[in-house]
Amino acid sequence: MRLAPSLHRIGNDIVAVYLVDAPDGVTIIDAGLAGQYTELLAELDAMGRTIDDVRGVVLTHGDSDHIGFAERLRRDHGVPVFVHEADAARARGEVSTKPEWGHMKLGATAKFLWYALRKNGLRTTPLTEVVAVHDGDVLDLPGAPVIIGLPGHSPGSVAIHVPSVDAVFVGDGLTTRHVLTGTTGPQPAPFTDDPAEALASLHRIAGLGATWVLPGHGSPWRGGVEQAVGEVERAAAASGA
Template sequence: MTAQLLRIGDDIIAIHAIVTDDGVTLIDAGLSGDLGILTAALAGVGRSLDDIRGVVLTHGDTDHIGIAEALRSQHGVPVHILQADAELATGAVPARGVKADAWKVGPLLGFIWTGLRRGAMRTRRPSIVVPMADGDVLDLPGAPEVIAIPGHTKGSAAIRVSAVDALFLGDAITTRHVLTGVEGARLAPFSDDPAQTRRSLERLRALRETRIFPGHGPEFTGRQSTCSMPSTHAAEG
């Protein structure tokens, strides 16, 4: 099986597509205005929205679920998420009210502008999701493996796709803090339980993948001290 990884969007908010001979798997779903950039990116490799076989969400926050419902309702694409975050994604429970750990005016305004420009105020939550569990290997292109890493949210997941040597961490870490602009691997802001996130990340250190993709910030490439990922004593923010 040949597999290709597409990074769609930007370092503020990205969608990732695993493109194989059997179709396409999306890792996270960006913002609700992102169908256009996704369509263009897939067309560039000879694919379309109809080739998408599934969306796999790293967690249920609004900046990760944006086009999931449009793909589900208009193209029949199933939306997968860990059971612990299913109600957050669908809106059955209120959105989290976690406060920012720190911010600077420029990066904060850039994050807000990106959200407004790409439809964050028009989010349609997926009305139906497919629960997944820790250790599942999904029957989707690229055979994504699910690893529960609670902390940022109760149902946060790392998605391992060995076919493209990649590990997708959602908001467990960031490599460019969206509210301060500070670069480098660190815990992401708006976390329910930073101490739990650190413990969860320890599960990933023995994995062999060398391409690490956070939900916000550029790719980290390197052997998995998992990504010089924040150690259990590293500072937040």
């Protein structure tokens, strides 16, 4: 799906992956679920691109529903995969996480689990090799992605700012569709290691001025990053978080 010139999304509001299309190639933000690989190929074809145009995958963090087809790209096509140093072990499958599920609604949770099952979410291949990045890095990839540390959801969660497409990709730093309740709108994401730290970290992106805020789960937000952060803070306060 084309969101804007040079900005594309595959997947849906349950699990999303983004592509930045630049003259020097394509950067993929997150790698979703393993079964979304066929959607990636279809989107690249619609863009007039191929796998050979992909210069790198940048992960917002190392959770299984964000690394899905990353190892396949790395192993079969030599595409480097970038992740914050603090989440490198997580992306390699060396750290087991036991997230708190919190409040759930049966229908929304079942939809999330069924979609993950259909897209091979239970057969995620961990990364064998990663390129470690750090807060403040500007990557030599199409779009010149800027890494902004956003710890809380995981120790190495990051936001990825791409000024050329007026977007900040936030992974699970916030969500616009809670996968366990179905509630829509900017709000804290579930399965977060440290909810208070995650909320505080959002101040690091509030001044970016980006129009697009693109989460790993939920609809793309086009109301500006400042408004999105404000909505998350209000939602957190209303829930007592």
